[in-house]
Amino acid sequence: MRRIYLDHAATTAVSAEVLKTMKPYFRKHFGNPSEPHQWGRESKVAIEQAREKAAVFLGAKTSEILFTSGATEAINLAHKGLVEVSYKEDSDKIPHIITSSIEHKAVIETCKHLERLKLAKITYLPVDKNGLVKTNDIKKVVKPETLLVSVMYVNNEMGAIQPIKEISKLIKKINLARFNSHLPPIYFHTDATQAIQYLDCRVAELGVDLLSLSGHKFYAPKGVGLLYFKKGISLIRQQDGGEQENHLRAGTENIPYIVGLGKALELITEDRQQTLRKINNLKEKLISGVLKIPEVKLVGGTEKKAPHIVSFLVKGVEGEAMMLLLSEKGIAASSGSACTSGLLEPSHVLLAMGYRPEEAHGSLRFSLGKDNTKEEIDDVIEALPRIIEKLRKMAPKL
Numbered sequence: 001m002r003r004i005y006l007d008h009a010a011t012t013a014v015s016a017e018v019l020k021t022m023k024p025y026f027r028k029h030f031g032n033p034s035e036p037h038q039w040g041r042e043s044k045v046a047i048e049q050a051r052e053k054a055a056v057f058l059g060a061k062t063s064e065i066l067f068t069s070g071a072t073e074a075i076n077l078a079h080k081g082l083v084e085v086s087y088k089e090d091s092d093k094i095p096h097i098i099t100s101s102i103e104h105k106a107v108i109e110t111c112k113h114l115e116r117l118k119l120a121k122i123t124y125l126p127v128d129k130n131g132l133v134k135t136n137d138i139k140k141v142v143k144p145e146t147l148l149v150s151v152m153y154v155n156n157e158m159g160a161i162q163p164i165k166e167i168s169k170l171i172k173k174i175n176l177a178r179f180n181s182h183l184p185p186i187y188f189h190t191d192a193t194q195a196i197q198y199l200d201c202r203v204a205e206l207g208v209d210l211l212s213l214s215g216h217k218f219y220a221p222k223g224v225g226l227l228y229f230k231k232g233i234s235l236i237r238q239q240d241g242g243e244q245e246n247h248l249r250a251g252t253e254n255i256p257y258i259v260g261l262g263k264a265l266e267l268i269t270e271d272r273q274q275t276l277r278k279i280n281n282l283k284e285k286l287i288s289g290v291l292k293i294p295e296v297k298l299v300g301g302t303e304k305k306a307p308h309i310v311s312f313l314v315k316g317v318e319g320e321a322m323m324l325l326l327s328e329k330g331i332a333a334s335s336g337s338a339c340t341s342g343l344l345e346p347s348h349v350l351l352a353m354g355y356r357p358e359e360a361h362g363s364l365r366f367s368l369g370k371d372n373t374k375e376e377i378d379d380v381i382e383a384l385p386r387i388i389e390k391l392r393k394m395a396p397k398l
């Protein structure tokens, strides 16, 4: 049976070129980079070369790049690390974080953790029907204790691109006024995990102070990512032990994976325009084909959307059931985010966009990758109506 993978927002396969670059670091150059001998030095050089590639990709300095096990860890470190730095035992004012109601769980659960421990107060910004944060809403909720604004760049469930540049401009303006009133600056973090492959992620253009990403969303392995944090920002490390990563992340570095991450970032730059054109065409084809099915709608329109993610709501059918029947036909899709699959709770993202729980249950996400073809999209467009029809016939009549 032909296998069609349309779940690239969940993860991607390691590309052949990335794998080739990683291979020597499993057996040939396996030294511990903390050791000063030749073996250790080879590994150290490899890490620093990957850091250089990441810095070039983000338009950052190498000292501003910290390798982690993925976006989740980078996000935890950014939020908890900043809160801990500003923690004062004798103060009754705890830091305030502004985030959006449609963030990935890595951000939402980190914020909830800080809230539970009474280490921070959190404001969750609403989104409009297209899943977009309104920049002006931030102005309304900023307080003297606001320490951090954390808004994702691209939403993983329906692809909305948030107005990151606009938000950073607003924060800069607010920070200017705060400086004159002797208040500390507000930092701006973005979870760029779903944006890296296709959008401009140069930190100076975006105006962000911190940025998180995960390698396995762009053809590097799972288990490696990074945090960009602007020069001058202090963080308290969240993993104690040795002095690795400039004392900010203890534990022997995962050299092959870090090398793979650097290579994958380099490849994005080489391939981006060509891949973008291809993916945009495939997405348009998929949307027009799927929308021909009765009572199916697109989540949040087509404006300000990442090229690789498209999400539909199918009336009267469970997303999980569609996903399973598609899988039987050799097609990988997702219902909401992969992290919430398995729990039959409606997606917090769709609820925040104003969809009713019964509508949200019918969510189906396709996410495209660089190797998908026109023929694969044709197959999906052919298979999906029959699956939906079958499930609708099976659904209990109320």
Ligand SMILES: Cc1ncc(COP(=O)(O)O)c(C=O)c1O
Residues within 6 Å of the ligand: 009, 010, 069, 070, 071, 072, 073, 104, 106, 152, 154, 155, 156, 191, 193, 194, 214, 215, 216, 223, 339
């Ligand atoms: C937007 C977003 N942020 C964070 C993450 C977490 O990435 P990881 O599980 O690799 O740490 C994901 C993964 O699905 C994501 O899509």
